[in-house]
Amino acid sequence: MIPIYLCDDDPNVRRAMRDELEKEILISGYDMKVVCDAGTPDELLSAVRENGKRGICFLDVDLKDAKYTGFTLGQEVRKEDPRGFLIYVTAYGELAFETFRYKLEAMDYIVKDDPAEMFRGIRRCLKVAAERMADEREENREYFTVKFMDTVRHIPIDEILYFETGAKSHRIILHGTKGTMDFTGSIRELQKSLGGQFLRVHRAYLANVRQIREIDMREKKVVFANGDACLFSRQIKNRLLSLQGNVRA
Numbered sequence: 001m002i003p004i005y006l007c008d009d010d011p012n013v014r015r016a017m018r019d020e021l022e023k024e025i026l027i028s029g030y031d032m033k034v035v036c037d038a039g040t041p042d043e044l045l046s047a048v049r050e051n052g053k054r055g056i057c058f059l060d061v062d063l064k065d066a067k068y069t070g071f072t073l074g075q076e077v078r079k080e081d082p083r084g085f086l087i088y089v090t091a092y093g094e095l096a097f098e099t100f101r102y103k104l105e106a107m108d109y110i111v112k113d114d115p116a117e118m119f120r121g122i123r124r125c126l127k128v129a130a131e132r133m134a135d136e137r138e139e140n141r142e143y144f145t146v147k148f149m150d151t152v153r154h155i156p157i158d159e160i161l162y163f164e165t166g167a168k169s170h171r172i173i174l175h176g177t178k179g180t181m182d183f184t185g186s187i188r189e190l191q192k193s194l195g196g197q198f199l200r201v202h203r204a205y206l207a208n209v210r211q212i213r214e215i216d217m218r219e220k221k222v223v224f225a226n227g228d229a230c231l232f233s234r235q236i237k238n239r240l241l242s243l244q245g246n247v248r249a
Contacts, residue, residue: 004032107128108124142156142157160174190206
């Protein structure tokens with residue numbers, strides 16, 4: 001969940017912005033939440049420090065604060081959240097160039113004289129932030145690479161449920177969230193290469209522990225997020241339970 005912070009000394013502006021943000025989050029299904037709408041810089045900084053996550057900050061420029069302007073507040077936010085998104089919302093459009101002087105790398109500068117235009121700017125910023133975060137998650141994804149017939153396939157690790165030994169010698173069946181495929185290999189070698197996220201639950205199965213939804217002790221089966229299941233051996237029961245302490249047994 002991406003936290004969103006507001007700082008404006010006008011309570012009416014804060015209320016209008018929060019209402020628009022929460023409406024857009026609901027309509028677009030963003031994994032975001034307004035966690036703070038602050039009237040003072042100190043209140044906002046306290047929330048940013050307490051949350052500790054990469055977030056989105058909407059800051060007024062003219063805060064009428066003895067210690068901070070919107071720009072110096074942005075500098076303090078950058079110390080706590082170097083990769084967060086800074087957006088300035090102000091009545092003074094001519095001050096936009098100041099964000100460059102303060103080296104703030106602001107995402108946008110929204111003029112609030114026209115509420116309709118301000119709301120459009122807010123929606124635009126949420127969309128851009130969501131897209132950038134999604135792109136970064138995709139770039140950081142781990143992949144399992146395998147030759148399938150005459151092509152090389154790259155399958156996200158988080159889409160693999162389990163591997164199964166095939167009926168033919170040295171054949172492996174990959175069971176994933178988007179289907180199955182078989183290839184040449186061995187369970188033992190896969191276990192070595194894939195590491196601790198995959199557990200040899202049975203001589204014939206190598207399971208992605210992060211995809212296990214339930215452990216059926218009566219049937220000695222692990223059930224995956226999509227409803228598929230595979231057997232587990234008695235010897236692995238305690239280790240399986242310790243790794244999946246939060247799943248239903």
